[in-house]
Amino acid sequence: MTAILVVMSTSKRSFKTTYYLRNGRANDKGSPIMMRITLNGDQLNFSINHRVPEKFWNSKLSKASKGYEGYRELNRYLQDLEFKAFDAFSTPKGDIVMDLS
Numbered sequence: 001m002t003a004i005l006v007v008m009s010t011s012k013r014s015f016k017t018t019y020y021l022r023n024g025r026a027n028d029k030g031s032p033i034m035m036r037i038t039l040n041g042d043q044l045n046f047s048i049n050h051r052v053p054e055k056f057w058n059s060k061l062s063k064a065s066k067g068y069e070g071y072r073e074l075n076r077y078l079q080d081l082e083f084k085a086f087d088a089f090s091t092p093k094g095d096i097v098m099d100l101s
Helices: 071-089
Strands: 002-007 015-021 031-039 042-052 094-099
């Protein structure tokens, strides 16, 4: 999946990422993990195509907790996505393309 953000050239830019669970869509594998990118106050929300049971999600830290099997790999993946988003944001202007694969 590829997310595209269009960034206008401005002198001040703000950037933030966070992860959260979409609890209303839970199944036997858990709730979908959503990524939110906030860029200059505009938000882009999308699923990262991973699920985790709600009891193993730390909402304050936006990551899986130690009780979840595979939490290290999942948290590393979340961190990699965050780095990709930041790298894409660092583009001076124009289209930002972030490959989520």
